[in-house]
Amino acid sequence: MCPLMQSYWFGDIADNGQCQPFTGDMNAMVSRIRFLSARMDTHIPLVWEQAVSCGVCAGREDYLARLQAICIAAAGKGIREHYAGKDAELLQMVRMLDEMDEVINLLSERAADWYMVRHPAFSRKYRRTPASILVRTMRENSRGALLKVAGEIEQLAETRTALAKEVSARANDVMPNTSALIGGLVAARLMSRAGGLLPLSRLPASAIQVLGAKTALFAHLRTNTPSPKHGIIFQHRRVHNAPREIRGKVARVLAGKLAIAARLDYFRGKAAPEFLAEAQERIDAAGKGGEI
Amino acid sequence: MIWIGDVLVSQGEGGVYNERMLGGARVWEPYRSKLAALYHVGKGVELVPSMRVLYLGAANGTTVSHVADYTEVVYAVEFAPRPVQDLIEVARRRKNVIPIMADATRPETYAPLVEEVDLVYQDVAQPDQAAIAVRNSVFLKPAGSYILMLKTRSVDARKDPEAVYSETLAVLLSAGFTIVETVWLSPYHQDHAAIVCTKPLA
Numbered sequence: 465m466c467p468l469m470q471s472y473w474f475g476d477i478a479d480n481g482q483c484q485p486f487t488g489d490m491n492a493m494v495s496r497i498r499f500l501s502a503r504m505d506t507h508i509p510l511v512w513e514q515a516v517s518c519g520v521c522a523g524r525e526d527y528l529a530r531l532q533a534i535c536i537a538a539a540g541k542g543i544r545e546h547y548a549g550k551d552a553e554l555l556q557m558v559r560m561l562d563e564m565d566e567v568i569n570l571l572s573e574r575a576a577d578w579y580m581v582r583h584p585a586f587s588r589k590y591r592r593t594p595a596s597i598l599v600r601t602m603r604e605n606s607r608g609a610l611l612k613v614a615g616e617i618e619q620l621a622e623t624r625t626a627l628a629k630e631v632s633a634r635a636n637d638v639m640p641n642t643s644a645l646i647g648g649l650v651a652a653r654l655m656s657r658a659g660g661l662l663p664l665s666r667l668p669a670s671a672i673q674v675l676g677a678k679t680a681l682f683a684h685l686r687t688n689t690p691s692p693k694h695g696i697i698f699q700h701r702r703v704h705n706a707p708r709e710i711r712g713k714v715a716r717v718l719a720g721k722l723a724i725a726a727r728l729d730y731f732r733g734k735a736a737p738e739f740l741a742e743a744q745e746r747i748d749a750a751g752k753g754g755e756i
Numbered sequence: 757m758i759w760i761g762d763v764l765v766s767q768g769e770g771g772v773y774n775e776r777m778l779g780g781a782r783v784w785e786p787y788r789s790k791l792a793a794l795y796h797v798g799k800g801v802e803l804v805p806s807m808r809v810l811y812l813g814a815a816n817g818t819t820v821s822h823v824a825d826y827t828e829v830v831y832a833v834e835f836a837p838r839p840v841q842d843l844i845e846v847a848r849r850r851k852n853v854i855p856i857m858a859d860a861t862r863p864e865t866y867a868p869l870v871e872e873v874d875l876v877y878q879d880v881a882q883p884d885q886a887a888i889a890v891r892n893s894v895f896l897k898p899a900g901s902y903i904l905m906l907k908t909r910s911v912d913a914r915k916d917p918e919a920v921y922s923e924t925l926a927v928l929l930s931a932g933f934t935i936v937e938t939v940w941l942s943p944y945h946q947d948h949a950a951i952v953c954t955k956p957l958a
Contacts, residue, residue, distance in 0.1 A: 507867050532851070535869065542857040546837040
């Protein structure tokens with residue numbers, strides 16, 4: 465290829481001004497422009513009239529119409545490819561799950577307030593009633609709209625449970641290493657917070673450690689509050705079950721291994737048993753307060 | 757720019773995002789669009805029918821649609837897939853919007869598509885906004901203008917917006933840009949500054 469040849473979407477122009485129009489069909493054109501890359505130091509800006517003299521289009525209107533059609537097709541292809549990634553659906557699934565949790569909580573709280581008006585003797589104090597049982601009690605003792613609302617909340621909770629199972633299973637498939645270390649649900653949440661598997665795999669361990677602790681992190685950076693020890697990874701039992709003094713240490717070690725696991729998941733896509741065995745051992749050692 | 761009283765509007769097919777119509781024209785809300793805010797608080801750059809525009813950070817194509825009402829063609833660059841879906845929809849209804857799914861930090865990927873333009877408008881949520889401006893100034897005609905909407909919080913959420921702003925100005929000046937106008941977009945947008953400049957001479 466001639467070093468000074470300029471490539472544009474409609475064709476290539478040699479340094480003697482000779483234009484070689486691109487003759488492929490729409491598909492070929494789309495592939496061409498998606499992988500075309502100019503050398504900015506020697507780039508000569510596109511002059512649309514050259515497309516006319518090259519015989520690609522008739523005039524300005526035709527030029528823009530063709531370019532637009534090709535760009536729309538190329539962008540459409542880019543979107544389809546992005547959504548074809550296995551993590552794209554998992555991301556939506558886990559966000560829906562978290563949203564449902566929030567909605568279920570809100571509705572249960574409101575329903576409980578309503579229920580207390582109808583049953584002045586009712587109080588939630590000194591009772592360790594799980595929310596699901598509470599909603600069932602409300603449904604059984606209510607009539608009319610409140611009965612229906614309580615029924616809907618229960619339905620929603622059932623759907624939520626089913627979705628959580630699916631998220632977990634999908635995460636095991638899409639991010640086997642991360643899921644093995646921290647469980648499918650939490651792994652999926654990490655991925656969702658990072659914005660996808662690729663962005664997660666690019667995060668340093670220190671960022672993974674505090675992913676989801678944005679408020680605390682910025683409070684720390686702005687003022688002199690202590691730095692957050694953990695974000696989403698706190699949800700994992702090895703972090704929240706660890707004694708307070710070593711919780712930060714466990715979180716740090718776990719995050720370190722998660723950063724490696726996410727990269728394995730993105731680049732290799734399957735479980736790496738040796739890495740996992742070594743990592744589990746290491747995290748367990750940190751949990752026992754071992755020397756780091 | 758077209759004003760009906762103190763309302764900025766653009767002339768074109770409505771219904772893009774349920775925008776309000778006024779006397780058959782599309783109301784261009786300053787609280788919603790940073791470029792509209794610039795026309796409210798400052799001078800900006802007069803958009804005219806002969807203009808070719810490169811728009812970096814096109815997002816859902818809301819502001820793009822207004823710019824396209826005024827100008828000949830808008831090359832709308834956006835990287836995130838979700839907003840590009842909307843941008844494509846806008847392009848289907850407007851002959852002069854060319855949607856380009858590309859990263860504004862990598863002009864080499866869209867240089868084979870974009871001709872020289874009269875105006876580059878940059879509204880990207882990136883930390884290196886000044887560097888992006890420097891790189892994309894190659895698309896500007898010698899007499900063209902560059903509007904940089906500086907999202908100071910994207911550069912560094914911890915730093916004082918004023919500090920980010922003066923650092924950005926310094927980078928632009930040292931790259932040879934001539935600063936024409938700078939203005940903060942408050943009360944319409946918080947911590948956003950508009951910087952209007954002209955091309956560095958090669």
